[in-house]
Amino acid sequence: xxxxxxxxxxxxxxxxxxxxxxxxxxxxxxxxxxxxxxxxxxxxxxxxxxxxxxxxxxxxxxxxxxxxxxxxxxxxxxxxxxxxxxxxxxxxxxxxxxxxxxxxxxxxxxxxxxxxxxxxxxxxxxxxxxxxxxxxxxxxxxxxxxxxxxxxxxxxxxxxxxxxxxxxxxxxxxxxxxxxxxxxxxxxxxxxxxxxxxxxxxxxxxxxxxxxxxxxxxxxxxxxxxxxxxxxxxxxxxxxxxxxxxxxxxxxxxxxxxxxxxxxx
Amino acid sequence: xxxxxxxxxxxxxxxxxxxxxxxxxxxxxxxxxxxxxxxxxxxxxxxxxxxxxxxxxxxxxxxxxxxxxxxxxxxxxxxxxxxxxxxxxxxxxxxxxxxxxxxxxxxxxxxxxxxxxxxxxxxxxxxxxxxxxxxxxxxxxxxxxxxxxxxxxxxxxxxxxxxxxxxxxxxxxxxxxxxxxxxxxxxxxxxxxxxxxxxxxxxxxxxxxxxxxxxxxxxxxxxxxxxxxxxxxxxxxxxxxxxxxxxxxxxxxxxxxxxxxxxxxxxxxxxxxxxxxxxxxxxxxxxxxxxxxxxxxxxxxxxxxxxxxxxxxxxxxxxxxxxxxxxxxxxxxxxxxxxxxxxxxxxxxxxxxxxxxxxxxxxxxxxxxxxxx
Numbered sequence: 001x002x003x004x005x006x007x008x009x010x011x012x013x014x015x016x017x018x019x020x021x022x023x024x025x026x027x028x029x030x031x032x033x034x035x036x037x038x039x040x041x042x043x044x045x046x047x048x049x050x051x052x053x054x055x056x057x058x059x060x061x062x063x064x065x066x067x068x069x070x071x072x073x074x075x076x077x078x079x080x081x082x083x084x085x086x087x088x089x090x091x092x093x094x095x096x097x098x099x100x101x102x103x104x105x106x107x108x109x110x111x112x113x114x115x116x117x118x119x120x121x122x123x124x125x126x127x128x129x130x131x132x133x134x135x136x137x138x139x140x141x142x143x144x145x146x147x148x149x150x151x152x153x154x155x156x157x158x159x160x161x162x163x164x165x166x167x168x169x170x171x172x173x174x175x176x177x178x179x180x181x182x183x184x185x186x187x188x189x190x191x192x193x194x195x196x197x198x199x200x201x202x203x204x205x206x207x208x209x210x211x212x213x214x215x216x217x218x219x220x221x222x223x224x225x226x227x228x229x230x231x232x233x234x235x236x237x238x239x240x241x242x243x244x245x246x247x248x249x250x251x252x253x254x255x256x257x258x259x260x261x262x263x264x265x
Numbered sequence: 266x267x268x269x270x271x272x273x274x275x276x277x278x279x280x281x282x283x284x285x286x287x288x289x290x291x292x293x294x295x296x297x298x299x300x301x302x303x304x305x306x307x308x309x310x311x312x313x314x315x316x317x318x319x320x321x322x323x324x325x326x327x328x329x330x331x332x333x334x335x336x337x338x339x340x341x342x343x344x345x346x347x348x349x350x351x352x353x354x355x356x357x358x359x360x361x362x363x364x365x366x367x368x369x370x371x372x373x374x375x376x377x378x379x380x381x382x383x384x385x386x387x388x389x390x391x392x393x394x395x396x397x398x399x400x401x402x403x404x405x406x407x408x409x410x411x412x413x414x415x416x417x418x419x420x421x422x423x424x425x426x427x428x429x430x431x432x433x434x435x436x437x438x439x440x441x442x443x444x445x446x447x448x449x450x451x452x453x454x455x456x457x458x459x460x461x462x463x464x465x466x467x468x469x470x471x472x473x474x475x476x477x478x479x480x481x482x483x484x485x486x487x488x489x490x491x492x493x494x495x496x497x498x499x500x501x502x503x504x505x506x507x508x509x510x511x512x513x514x515x516x517x518x519x520x521x522x523x524x525x526x527x528x529x530x531x532x533x534x535x536x537x538x539x540x541x542x543x544x545x546x547x548x549x550x551x552x553x554x555x556x557x558x559x560x561x562x563x564x565x566x567x568x569x570x571x572x573x574x575x576x577x578x579x580x581x582x583x584x585x586x587x588x589x590x591x592x593x594x595x596x597x598x599x600x601x602x603x604x605x606x607x608x609x610x611x612x613x614x615x616x617x618x619x620x621x622x623x624x625x626x627x628x629x630x631x632x633x634x635x636x637x638x
Binding site for chain 2: 166
């Protein structure tokens with residue numbers, strides 16, 4: 001129970017991503033000063049130009065692997081980190097950009113860029129854990145800042161973070177939010193989605209979009225069967241699972257069942 | 266006993282609410298939420314979901330216009346009284362570092378007093394079951410006990426059975442028995458809006474004296490009785506009769522039906538969290554970034570989560586089949602060995618609020634059918 005002598009060194013790394021999860025860290029406002037005291041922020045280009053090279057006690061990694069260069073760089077990050085923690089849907093499942101895994105990426109490049117020959121990219125977007133050993137995954141698109149602070153507090157204190165892998169339904173019930181699927185017939189991914197957002201969408205009468213990816217032991221086929229009964233067609237089902245965590249196993253397997261090659265409109 | 270039955274008007278019911286609020290109580294009752302009836306603070310009889318009723322099916326709930334202006338013309342909804350008696354989240358204690366010392370302080374204390382209006386027969390039965398579980402043994406949950414002791418229960422006999430109700434077959438309703446202070450039966454609000462009322466405790470009797478009432482006529486007593494009888498005959502479902510359910514389940518732990526239900530079950534935990542008798546919780550420790558202050562929080566948990574059966578090295582019930590079986594056999598069978606009665610009150614919430622509409626009565630029927638067939 002003695003006070004900490006040396007502050008752990010923290011690094012924040014960016015791979016293919018929108019920066020939103022890193023911004024969640026800056027968004028911590030009240031806690032950010034406490035964090036700056038609790039750890040030495042040694043590498044965080046989004047926040048500071050100062051850079052301390054060497055080894056890091058905790059590395060937060062945002063983003064997915066979409067280039068050959070990044071596929072090498074992530075090994076360097078792993079080598080220089082005692083704990084490597086991945087944050088956000090890109091890093092944990094490949095992110096929205098993993099929609100390329102279901103398509104032809106050269107075709108995408110041809111449509112989007114005036115000079116596609118300048119684009120050098122892999123044909124897939126893959127999660128960090130496909131490349132290196134990961135010590136902890138924090139889900140979400142974006143991550144929840146309360147969970148981020150909780151996880152960092154837990155790692156600093158050497159205890160288990162309280163980021164349960166149960167359904168979003170549990171969060172609805174803890175808040176007293178009535179089931180939007182039962183009461184309104186709203187298509188909701190909550191029963192197969194990892195908790196963490198605090199049931200944000202159902203609290204506003206929207207179905208869950210699955211931003212936190214599949215929960216523990218997800219049963220997407222049973223949910224799809226019910227959504228079909230409620231009137232959702234195959235195309236709708238394919239799209240429902242094909243968002244921020246399209247490449248997560250349980251969601252990918254389910255969307256592929258219903259995907260009728262519906263083009264890129 | 267008919268002498269005990271009195272009649273109050275809607276104005277006297279309003280006076281009851283005023284008196285309870287005047288006594289410093291939080292008065293909680295059914296109100297219209299967003300497409301559902303929820304339990305919240307009320308100040309007036311106009312806060313009740315007047316003129317509304319519900320249609321319930323496995324996995325479906327719709328609030329619709331009723332034929333009359335009843336206050337209590339609906340059946341039980343998504344909220345459960347345990348949200349006040351056994352809150353979903355509570356801080357148990359908090360600690361802070363002071364120099365070399367760690368100061369630990371109890372928290373989660375609660376001085377509020379409550380009156381619940383509109384408690385149904387199944388819900389009273391459920392409160393009795395939670396009383397037994399949380400205060401009836403050697404280890405008393407003082408958080409629950411304090412809240413429970415500070416709560417007046419004003420029950421309502423059901424004038425309508427919901428599509429998923431099966432209290433009649435569980436012997437818990439629709440006529441209120443349980444530990445009520447006052448029990449109301451709403452008569453048709455066509456002419457005068459009247460309630461037959463009965464006191465079930467000295468506190469209830471005092472309240473009746475304070476708000477005023479008149480003796481019920483024979484006709485009113487008969488009418489009230491027939492309302493409840495009609496409700497009993499229109500239950501949406503029933504637990505299969507002539508089946509020794511606890512025995513049936515205990516004898517069929519390897520029945521293939523567990524695997525079948527697991528293919529439909531989402532293991533989302535909704536059934537347990539809307540169940541008025543499910544009481545399980547877990548604790549989570551939190552600490553601040555500076556390592557200066559700490560707290561232990563308790564929250565509802567469910568036997569459908571993996572963490573629930575986590576022991577060193579992993580969860581014990583890895584398959585959904587084993588988790589569904591744990592829930593159902595505890596509810597209908599082993600609860601009896603543990604606490605002396607069934608853990609199910611037949612409210613039907615687990616059926617309505619299951620996103621895929623799994624029906625506990627049908628699951629029992631399936632196992633019973635395959636047994637005898």
